[in-house]
Amino acid sequence: MSKSTSLLATRNLTIGYKSGNTTKVISENLNLTLEAGKMVCLLGPNGAGKSTLMRSLAGLQNVLSGDIRIEGELLSDLKPSDLAKKLSLVLTERIEAGNLTVQEVVTLGRTPYTGWLGNLSNYDRERINLALEATGIPEYKLRRIHQLSDGERQKVMLARALAQDTNIILLDEPTAHLDLPSRVEMMHLLHNLARKSNKAILLSTHELDLALQTADQLWLMKQGGEIATGVPEDLVLNGAFESAFAKKDFYFNRSSGTFSIQESTFPLNISLSGNQDLIFWTKRALEREEIGTLTDAVFRYHIDITETSSGIVWQLKWDENISMVTSLESLANELRVIKNAVTP
Numbered sequence: 001m002s003k004s005t006s007l008l009a010t011r012n013l014t015i016g017y018k019s020g021n022t023t024k025v026i027s028e029n030l031n032l033t034l035e036a037g038k039m040v041c042l043l044g045p046n047g048a049g050k051s052t053l054m055r056s057l058a059g060l061q062n063v064l065s066g067d068i069r070i071e072g073e074l075l076s077d078l079k080p081s082d083l084a085k086k087l088s089l090v091l092t093e094r095i096e097a098g099n100l101t102v103q104e105v106v107t108l109g110r111t112p113y114t115g116w117l118g119n120l121s122n123y124d125r126e127r128i129n130l131a132l133e134a135t136g137i138p139e140y141k142l143r144r145i146h147q148l149s150d151g152e153r154q155k156v157m158l159a160r161a162l163a164q165d166t167n168i169i170l171l172d173e174p175t176a177h178l179d180l181p182s183r184v185e186m187m188h189l190l191h192n193l194a195r196k197s198n199k200a201i202l203l204s205t206h207e208l209d210l211a212l213q214t215a216d217q218l219w220l221m222k223q224g225g226e227i228a229t230g231v232p233e234d235l236v237l238n239g240a241f242e243s244a245f246a247k248k249d250f251y252f253n254r255s256s257g258t259f260s261i262q263e264s265t266f267p268l269n270i271s272l273s274g275n276q277d278l279i280f281w282t283k284r285a286l287e288r289e290e291i292g293t294l295t296d297a298v299f300r301y302h303i304d305i306t307e308t309s310s311g312i313v314w315q316l317k318w319d320e321n322i323s324m325v326t327s328l329e330s331l332a333n334e335l336r337v338i339k340n341a342v343t344p
């Protein structure tokens with residue numbers, strides 16, 4: 001078995017803000033490691049301290065105590081020019097790149113090696129082309145940054161970080177402005193990059209479901225700064241995932257991997273049978289109507305869902321009654337009437 005290589009490690013790290021005599025601790029006593037070849041997602045509710053941690057790890061913000069080691073060296077001992085060869089940071093803020101072309105922005109990633117006025121070597125050009133290819137944007141090379149969509153610009157910033165050729169890449173909410181297919185694409189791209197180039201990638205995100213699917217490890221930051229780490233599935237099964245996002249009347253559904261409104265608060269509960277896809281979407285539609293659903297019981301109100309050659313049929317049975325509908329819209333309309341009748 002190959003031994004994991006730790007590229008970034010914190011020891012008894014406390015992060016936060018100091019202003020005059022007041023100190024605001026965001027998170028304390030952190031012992032975290034980022035390993036080569038792994039993509040780690042940093043998740044947590046708003047205000048938990050994800051950006052503070054990212055900025056601290058990237059050396060943009062002083063830590064309150066403890067230390068951060070980058071490839072074995074203390075971050076505080078590294079000169080900015082040396083750090084830039086080891087760690088790159090991609091921020092979400094809109095990039096003010098003026099009238100620069102994609103190629104020019106990606107070329108800036110080589111600055112730690114060439115200096116501001118440095119000439120590009122063949123090796124530099126090779127790294128720039130590889131970065132453009134890895135992010136799927138070589139055809140945008142000559143386009144100006146302001147002519148790109150937010151998603152395309154996000155890829156350019158990732159390409160610039162790749163051109164910087166560091167073993168560690170930190171990204172603050174890299175999927176923030178992207179549509180769903182681009183979010184999925186970005187997460188898979190980052191995961192593949194970590195695997196293929198043996199880089200350590202840490203990204204903060206609010207994409208819980210995508211992080212659960214693609215991250216090798218999660219860092220779950222609770223309100224108050226405590227961090228639970230581990231493989232996503234372990235954190236789901238041991239309850240850490242749910243407790244990091246604990247909110248009144250919300251619960252985490254372990255079978256679908258999604259958060260829902262607490263079933264016990266629903267005025268009407270219905271049992272469902274049918275295949276899993278049909279149940280999944282029916283559940284979603286009914287929960288929006290505040291109708292709870294269960295699949296491992298038969299309630300007074302029961303829906304059997306079947307897919308026939310002419311479409312999907314929802315058969316609703318209660319007492320001696322049977323009703324059949326062919327869309328979730330019609331089902332919701334029927335159930336709304338029943339719900340109003342049973343709600344005191």
Ligand SMILES: Nc1ncnc2c1ncn2[C@@H]1O[C@H](COP(=O)(O)OP(=O)(O)OP(=O)(O)O)[C@@H](O)[C@H]1O
Pocket residue numbers: 017024026044045046047048049050051052053
């Ligand atoms: N410069 C600052 N001085 C003092 N407190 C700050 C400063 N910047 C942020 N904070 C506070 O630190 C806490 C953590 O903020 P941070 O931006 O790190 O959270 P986050 O998890 O990234 O949030 P979000 O998901 O909303 O982006 C918040 O309470 C915030 O108000």
